Amino acid sequence: MMIRPHRTQPLWMAYLLHRLSGLGLALFLPAHFYLLALALNEPQRLDDYLRFADNPLVKIAEFGLVFLLAVHAFGGLRLLALEFLPWSPRQKTLAASAVAAAFLVAGTFFLQAV
Amino acid sequence: MQEMDVSVWRGDAGGGGLEQFKVPAQESQTILDVVAWIQQYADPTLSYRYACRVGMCGSCAMMVNGVPRWTCRTHVNKVLKDNAITIAPLRNLPVIKDLATDMDPFFDKWVAAGGVHHPGKSRDDAIEILDPATPARVETDTGIECINCSVCYAACDTVANNADFLGPAALQRAWTLYLDPKDADPSAILDAVSGRGGCHNCHSQGSCTLYCPNELNPMKAIAGLKRVTAAAFFKGGR
Secondary structure, eight states, rough: OOOOGGSSSSHHHHHHHHHHHHHHHHHHHHHHHHHHHHHOOOOOHHHHHHTTTTSSSHHHHHHHHHHHHHHHHHHHHHHHHHSSSSOOOOOOHHHHHHHHHHHHHHOOOOOOOO | EEEEEEEEEEEETTTEEEEEEEEEEOOOOOOHHHHIIIIIIIIITTOOOOOOOSSSSOOOEEEETEEEEHHHHHHHHHHBTTEEEEEEETTTEEEEEEEEOOOHHHHHHHHHTTTTTOOOOOTSSSOOOOOOHHHHHHHHHHOOOOOOHHHHHOOOOOOOHHHHHHHHHHHHHHHHHHOOOOOHHHHHHHHSSSSSSGGOOOOOOOHHHHHHHOOOOOOHHHHHHHHHHHHHHHHHHH
16 A cells, blocks of 8 residues: 555654554454354364463454554543543644554563463 | 755656656755755756745745655754655645646635725724723634745545645634624624635644644634634624
8 A cells, every 4th residue: 555645754654554453353253252152152162262262362462452452542541531621732743652652562472472 | 074865755746656866965964955956057947946045034944754844944864764855745735846836726726715805994094992901802813924935735535635725724724814803894704714725624733833833723713713704694694
């Protein structure tokens, strides 16, 4: 996808990140709920999947998932603040803070997982 | 004399493409100077629009290297890359010919956004005294120096993806009118800005505010409209 010149600015990137993380989570959640539902009917298959999840590569993928969830949550809080709190001129700082907080959360998860 | 490579979009509503020109570089040259040089010395059939040349009238905005700018106040040395410039008509508006766009949709939306004064007094009433220090007036002052150049409208991806969206300039105008204590029907403005193409379509990408040549902040104005329309919804059940 081509980023056109007028889009190379921080708040447009924050918009893109929010949209892509939302789409990513929407694709992931049905699979997530399906696997959790196996606990009720097919616990053996769930255990197989949980063993698969101990694979280091899967841990890295989980880091990505936690990052998507955190960046979407913090980004959503940023948008709520933008729209419902008195105006702040520090929108770029807030967007960068949302990404930084998401890295902190995802990084902490990763260190716990390995 | 050193020459620059200038690519200018030529065409009309049916389509077109870039045409190359060699333009002599001069000191303190603006993009509008470059376009005028081409029209006067290279190709007199080049169509473009300008009036005041000093950043007041809002007529000369174009896409320069893919970014919307007021060309009369954009110096060549600020945007020249590898001795080349690309100049195209404003985005999100129909092209009439070459660099001149049809700005009717842009101005029609000013009216659609409730951007007309709603009078409530007659000539027999005393003139209302406005205190310039009230918070509403201080906020209004940050949004009234718009020159209608359509740079924000061309920068906005929500406009590009939703033909009904009123756009940053019209919504900012509605916001300043809503804050005006002389306006007798602020709820009419809220109705006008909360329909299908209203303020809630805005994705807060902030390109309007970044590229506004007068350094206004339509993103802030639209956030203000979102706030008051949400408050009106919860208070009045509308």
